[in-house]
């Protein structure tokens with residue numbers, strides 16, 4: 294303890310020193326890591342002052358996260374019950390609004406099953422990242438329910454689906470070729486998003502979530518415009534995000550195709566009255582297939598053979614394109630971008646260094662490990678791109694093959710892949726439910 | 731891939747198709763289960779939250795602009811035990827300040843979010859008023875350059891909505907953000923560490 298009398302002098306010295314530092318230390322534009330430089334010792338207070346302590350408000354309790362999972366499961370059970378057993382559009386709508394309010398506005402959109410695909414992918418790409426069980430549950434539950442009930446998650450639980458469901462106003466029918474073509478986008482998006490997530494490059498699906506800004510009452514302008522644009526489009530084209538973008542929807546299509554039960558338009562047996570033909574705002578009602586007569590079998594067989602022969606070639610070409618595409622995309626990765634910049638910096642020193650480069654120099658880390666990491670990411674992107682391209686090529690062939698195979702369908706039915714079980718078409722059907730036996 | 735399904739098909743192929751569906755559905759269920767189990771292998775029951783490492787932060791200012799919330803969930807905090815209680819505070823006073831007082835034009839913080847309270851001659855305590863702080867890191871930079879580095883940024887968990895993918899983490903040039911376990915949600919400086 295120094296005597297009280299010296300205090301002012303010490304304080305004044307401190308002030309002068311600081312001023313001197315101000316004069317010499319001002320190096321504009323040079324980032325500084327906020328290291329603990331104890332330039333000035335902590336004073337010995339004589340007035341009995343005790344410094345306050347830093348507060349650390351706790352995050353949301355884990356129990357509440359578990360509650361979210363329970364609510365998700367309950368909503369899925371209820372949605373299945375309302376769609377399949379009660380066949381109640383009103384009930385589904387009420388559940389939709391409730392889920393929009395909770396998962397959308399209260400929980401502000403995170404975490405959601407759509408985004409959780411990426412957490413799962415990252416767990417495979419980065420051994421150091423463990424997905425919390427709650428997130429795994431968000432990923433798996435809607436898919437498993439789709440195996441039993443169809444896309445009831447889309448019908449009433451998903452907040453993104455809900456916000457589009459409530460704006461459908463004058464839905465137009467899209468020509469089948471357009472539906473088919475746009476319907477492939479979610480697969481591409483899913484593939485690219487998986488690649489980005491597994492390499493810890495970005496969670497694209499979260500970044501490009503068009504509606505999360507509404508839930509949080511704030512979004513960067515481009516995203517707000519994107520979301521608003523989709524909603525306006527949604528007035529005339531039902532659920533544009535669900536049908537033509539949503540990567541989780543792509544997965545749900547597959548699972549719903551295999552579902553044990555699925556909503557039917559009619560509560561009894563279809564009488565072919567055609568009243569429901571235009572009832573679906575999502576172009577998910579399939580007409581009886583014999584309306585389009587099959588072609589002569591010989592021609593069909595020939596086309597089948599050609600398609601089968603071409604399939605591997607298509608897949609190979611697509612894989613090649615995918616590899617090239619993936620290599621280009623890898624520049625979006627932080628490590629790759631920085632490594633490329635550092636690499637380029639040796640050649641020419643003209644360009645102004647990025648903040649990233651400055652920060653890297655400040656950190657004093659060696660370049661070697663960074664370059665190694667970047668190379669691994671580049672390779673993963675190329676390989677992943679090839680895989681994705683090949684898979685998409687095979688899928689395209691399979692789609693064409695599917696079109697060539699004639700299937701009989703005698704009634705008006707929802708297409709299991711594309712129907713979101715919204716129950717709109719139920720009221721179009723004049724058939725009364727058959728009495729339960 | 732055809733969009734047909736089994737209901738309403740002629741009676742012949744129905745059982746076969748139903749059998750195929752069941753098999754594929756079982757396969758799909760196994761796939762989801764397998765993927766989920768593999769992803770959860772590390773048995774992480776806790777959730778994660780986002781936090782920034784003040785030792786890496788270079789005070790670029792992106793914490794203010796990149797957060798999905800406005801104002802940002804990142805705020806300046808003060809490790810009082812590191813503070814020198816300087817009369818001229820590098821975090822509080824503008825480098826071109828005419829006098830070392832609390833006149834608005836002498837303050838560095840664009841929103842006047844730092845409260846300066848007299849402790850005893852010649853010491854002052856500096857406190858962040860979080861409702862005003864926008865997380866711009868200007869004071870943090872000042873304190874790091876001219877002071878003890880006792881001001882630093884933290885994600886405040888009473889505000890952060892814990893985005894699945896923190897928007898700031900994506901753009902932080904210093905790669906200072908990382909997921910931390912929910913029971914140790916801060917990366918502090920000073921004694922509190």
Ligand code: SF4
Pocket residue numbers: 556558572573574575576577578706707708711712713714715716717718719
């Ligand atoms: S329930 Fe009916 S209206 Fe709704 S998506 Fe399915 S087929 Fe279309």
Ligand code: SF4
Pocket residue numbers: 782786787788789790791792793794867883898901902903904905906907
């Ligand atoms: S973005 Fe990163 S470097 Fe910039 S202020 Fe925030 S933590 Fe610091």
Ligand code: SF4
Pocket residue numbers: 780796797798799802803804885889890891892893895896897898899
């Ligand atoms: S997780 Fe979201 S709310 Fe929290 S600091 Fe990051 S961007 Fe802001």
Ligand code: SF4
Pocket residue numbers: 805806838839840841842843844858862863864865866867868869870
């Ligand atoms: S200068 Fe910026 S970071 Fe510091 S208190 Fe003010 S608003 Fe917050």
